[in-house]
Amino acid sequence: MSVRTRFAPSxxxxxxxxxxxxxxxxYLFAKKHQGQYILRIxxxxxxxxxxxxxxxxxxxxxxxxxxxxxxxxxxxSKLVQKGDYGPYIQSERLDIYKKHIQQLLESGHAYHCxxxxxxxxxxxxxxxxxxxxxxxxxxxxGISVEEAIKRIEAGEPYVIRLKLPHNRDIHFQDVVRGxxxxxxxxxxxxxxxxxxxxxxxxxAVVVDDHLMGxxxxxxxxxxxxxxxxxxxxYEAFGWKAPEFVHLPNILNADKKKLSKRQGDVAxxxxxxxxxxxxxxxxxxxxxxWSPEENQEIFSMEELIAxxxxxxxxxxxxxxxxxxxxxxxxxxxxxxxDERITDLAIPHLIAAGYITDLEAKERYQWxxxxxxxxxxxxSYVGEITQKVDMFFKKEIEPEDQEAAELLKLExxxxxxxxxxxxxxxxxxxxxxxGKRVFKEIQKExxxxxxxxxxxxxxxxxxxxxxxxxxxxxxxxxKQNILSRIEYVKEHxx
RNA sequence: GGCCCAUUGGUCAAGCGGUCAAGACACCGCCCUUUCACGGCGGUAACCCGGGUUCGAUUCCCGGAUGGGUCACCA
Numbered sequence: 001m002s003v004r005t006r007f008a009p010s011x012x013x014x015x016x017x018x019x020x021x022x023x024x025x026x027y028l029f030a031k032k033h034q035g036q037y038i039l040r041i042x043x044x045x046x047x048x049x050x051x052x053x054x055x056x057x058x059x060x061x062x063x064x065x066x067x068x069x070x071x072x073x074x075x076x077s078k079l080v081q082k083g084d085y086g087p088y089i090q091s092e093r094l095d096i097y098k099k100h101i102q103q104l105l106e107s108g109h110a111y112h113c114x115x116x117x118x119x120x121x122x123x124x125x126x127x128x129x130x131x132x133x134x135x136x137x138x139x140x141x142g143i144s145v146e147e148a149i150k151r152i153e154a155g156e157p158y159v160i161r162l163k164l165p166h167n168r169d170i171h172f173q174d175v176v177r178g179x180x181x182x183x184x185x186x187x188x189x190x191x192x193x194x195x196x197x198x199x200x201x202x203x204a205v206v207v208d209d210h211l212m213g214x215x216x217x218x219x220x221x222x223x224x225x226x227x228x229x230x231x232x233x234y235e236a237f238g239w240k241a242p243e244f245v246h247l248p249n250i251l252n253a254d255k256k257k258l259s260k261r262q263g264d265v266a267x268x269x270x271x272x273x274x275x276x277x278x279x280x281x282x283x284x285x286x287x288x289w290s291p292e293e294n295q296e297i298f299s300m301e302e303l304i305a306x307x308x309x310x311x312x313x314x315x316x317x318x319x320x321x322x323x324x325x326x327x328x329x330x331x332x333x334x335x336x337d338e339r340i341t342d343l344a345i346p347h348l349i350a351a352g353y354i355t356d357l358e359a360k361e362r363y364q365w366x367x368x369x370x371x372x373x374x375x376x377x378s379y380v381g382e383i384t385q386k387v388d389m390f391f392k393k394e395i396e397p398e399d400q401e402a403a404e405l406l407k408l409e410x411x412x413x414x415x416x417x418x419x420x421x422x423x424x425x426x427x428x429x430x431x432x433g434k435r436v437f438k439e440i441q442k443e444x445x446x447x448x449x450x451x452x453x454x455x456x457x458x459x460x461x462x463x464x465x466x467x468x469x470x471x472x473x474x475x476x477k478q479n480i481l482s483r484i485e486y487v488k489e490h491x492x
Numbered sequence: 493g494g495c496c497c498a499u500u501g502g503u504c505a506a507g508c509g510g511u512c513a514a515g516a517c518a519c520c521g522c523c524c525u526u527u528c529a530c531g532g533c534g535g536u537a538a539c540c541c542g543g544g545u546u547c548g549a550u551u552c553c554c555g556g557a558u559g560g561g562u563c564a565c566c567a
Contacts, residue, residue, distance in 0.1 A: 010567045045566055117565080124564095133494055133563070159565055177497065186495045186563085194565040201567050225496055225562040248498080248560090255559065283504095286516090290505055294515045313505080315498045316560065323504065323517040333530080375530055437526085452526035464528035 003035030004213050007061075007068070008205070010042045011053035014266040015060040017319065018220060018250045018258055021284045025247060026218045027066045028285070028307040035215070039071030040208060041089040044198045054089075055079060060267045064277045065300050085212040090204050097199040100207050100237070101160055101192060105145065109236035110192055112148035113140040113161045135188040136161065160193040162202075162233065170228040175216075175245040176312045182228040190229050202226060206233040209242055218245040218309075221316075245309055248288050249316040258319055274343055274380025276335065279328030287317040297330060325378035332377050341370040343380040351384040353391050365474070372470045389460040390474055395483050395491070401463040410446055411454045412492050417444065418455060419484045428477050433469025458487055 007023035009015070015023075030037035039061070041054055058074055061067070070083025081088050104110035113136075124134040141163065143151075152158060164184045171181045192203035199207070209217060224246045234241040250258045258265050264273070270280050282298050290313070291298070291306045298306070332340060345359045345366065359366065373386050397403035405411075421436045422428065437455075441447045452468055459480060460471065472480065 008567090012567085042567065048566070113565095120565090128493090131493070135563080157565095174497095180496070182495070188563075191565050196565075198565085200565070205567095220561095221497070222561060222567090228496095246497090251560085253503085257560080286504065288504095292506095294506080296516055313498095317505085318503055320503050320517065326517055329530090376528085447526090449526050456527070462528090466528080468526075 001215065003030055003033040003215050004038065005030040005035065005216050005218055006038040006040050006071075006209070006212065006214050007066075008040040008042045008208075008219075009057055010045065010048065011050060011057060012048055013050045013053045013056065014268050015057050016258070017265050017267060017270070017284065020060070020064060020066070020267050020280070021250065021288065022218065022220055022247055023061055023066045024064070024281060024285060024303075025245075025289070025307070025312070026216075027068075028304055029216060029218060029309060030069075031304045032307050036069040037067075038083065038085070038212060038214070039068040039073075039088065040212070041072055041091075042201065042204065043089060043091045044194075044201065044204055046091075046196065046198065056268070060271065063271055064267065064281050066281070088212075090199070090208065093204075093208070094197065094199075096211070097193065097204060097207060098197075101199075101203070104162075104192070104233075104236055105160065107236065109163055109233075110160050111141055111163050112143055112145075112152070112158045113189075113191075114143070114148075114151060114156050114158045115139055133186065138189065141189070157195045159191045159195050161189040162192050162229065162236075164189055164229075164232065170231050172227060172231045172241065172244060174224070174227070175243055175309050176248075176314055177224070177246060180224070180227070182225075184228075184232075187228060190226075192233075202229050203233070206230050206237070206239075210234070210237070210239050214242050216243045216245055216309075218247065221246045221248055245312070248313055250284075250287055251316045251318045253318055255316070255318065257316075263321075270379075272381070274347060274382070275324070275328050276331045276380075279324065279331045279379075282331070283324040283327045286323075287319065288313050297327070329378045332380065333375055335374075337367045337371045337374065340374055340377075340380060341367045344370055344383045347381050347384050348387065351387075353384070353387060365476075369474050372466045372474055376466070389462060389465060389471070390479075392461070393482065393486070395458070395461045395487050397457060397491075398462045402457045402461060405454050405457045405463055406487075406491060408450070408454055410444075410450070411458070412488075413444065414440070414446060414451070414454055415458055415484055415488055415492065418458070419481060422477060422480050422484075425477065428473060428475075428480070430469045430473045433472035436472075437468070459483055 005026040007026045009019055027037045039058070043049065054072060055074060058072060070085060071081065071088040072079060073082050087093055101110060119139070120136065123137050127134045148158070164187055166184060168184045169181045170184065171179065174180050190202050191200050193199055227244055227246070231241055252258050264270060267280065278299065281300065285298060285303050286296070289307070290311055292311070341363070348354050349356060349359060354362070369387065369390050370383070373383055376386055377383055397406055417440055418436070421439065425432055437451060441451060453463060456465065456468060457463060459475060465471065
């Protein structure tokens with residue numbers, strides 16, 4: 001039987017970085033085994049409906065290159081469903097759940113519960129006060145189907161609960177944790193169908209995973225404690241349970257579950273900042289999984305080829321932005337100048353450096369600038385912090401070091417001579433930069449750091465930065481001349 | 493608190509009874525470079541604590557400690 005995996009998010013608005021990894025592992029495992037990877041939307045909580053969330057999530061996932069074979073997809077900007085096991089949106093499967101809950105009711109594995117919220121709360125309070133595990137007390141367990149029907153017809157609200165046997169150990173094998181057993185006394189008669197007619201997660205996952213032929217349930221470790229309920233439900237249906245694979249959490253620097261308070265957790269945040277999909281995916285693949293060989297940089301194809309569930313870690317890993325940056329910087333360096341330029345333009349516009357129109361008119365110039373800066377970026381959005389030297393009109397020494405360089409006694413002479421060379425130049429390209437330094441050196445005897453560094457400050461205000469000839473080329477004649485004029489007038 | 497899970501350098505992690513305990517990020521130093529990055533080379537730095545089992549435990553077992561997860565008509 002071919003492998004079928006699924007990523008089943010609840011459409012609450014964005015894709016958490018941990019969810020991306022879950023989706024990725026599902027995808028990698030399926031592809032590795034020539035199987036299918038499915039996207040199912042778990043929208044059984046009507047109170048949590050968020051407009052456009054599904055579209056947003058699909059967008060983020062496809063940005064990352066984690067593409068599903070079946071499920072909700074966007075075609076011609078419309079949300080449609082693809083595959084033979086649909087619908088893939090749980091709110092469209094209500095009749096399926098109704099049919100299946102009936103089966104459990106008939107087999108005695110589930111029962112109607114008419115307890116009010118108040119009663120249940122009171123029971124739980126009392127249990128807590130006594131130091132007991134708060135759980136449903138089984139008040140309605142004994143209600144017969146006939147009585148239940150009567151009460152339902154009378155309009156009483158109800159839920160349907162799973163009827164757990166007493167004191168029984170539920171066993172299952174988790175692919176990453178191994179054997180796990182939980183006693184039913186430590187479990188609750190979980191609500192399967194809510195009073196609004198929607199299934200709970202615990203019921204819908206089991207029904208859907210079975211009906212959709214899912215062979216491997218790969219999900220976050222927060223589901224580990226509720227897996228016994230699912231296992232029991234499979235059993236109640238007489239179904240074969242899939243393999244369970246519970247992934248360790250991704251943590252904050254303080255080792256707590258990655259949360260919004262402490263920085264970026266949504267893949268949308270990383271897209272916005274200008275991370276490349278290859279970078280994020282490559283990094284995230286490495287938190288919770290390690291390859292056999294000492295490899296760090298992986299394309300999606302390589303990940304697919306090398307991925308294996310038995311190399312998934314058992315314990316949570318801290319999300320390390322430094323390492324993400326390192327990997328992302330690698331991909332930025334490998335990318336074409338045009339690609340990075342295209343990504344950089346919105347940032348440059350937002351920062352007010354260029355307008356929409358200029359982005360088009362001066363595109364080639366922007367590409368040249370990006371070529372100079374590319375090697376300095378961890379993520380594309382960072383470019384707005386590095387680009388000032390190409391846009392500013394007034395050169396002021398950036399720091400003490402730059403100011404000192406400008407005070408050297410040969411600087412006026414240097415400025416004069418450099419300006420002259422630029423005025424005479426036909427074209428200002430990289431070669432010009434290289435040549436002019438040689439000429440000045442020959443004519444004046446000024447050389448090495450004494451030559452390059454003051455010129456750098458003269459032109460950029462900074463004592464450090466990218467290769468001078470490159471900067472000279474990007475700056476161009478007019479810029480260089482006006483900058484030297486400014487410095488001569490104000491600073492020398 | 494009950495239950496479940498985990499524990500190798502600051503971080504990600506390899507290791508699967510005998511190793512000088514890999515590698516990467518970060519950090520430090522050197523080289524390259526007019527400078528800063530990049531790159532290259534090198535360095536600092538770890539098996540949570542007790543008991544067992546064994547000729548021998550980071551590796552296996554049991555306790556403890558610590559951390560995390562979970563205890564909803566949310567997923």
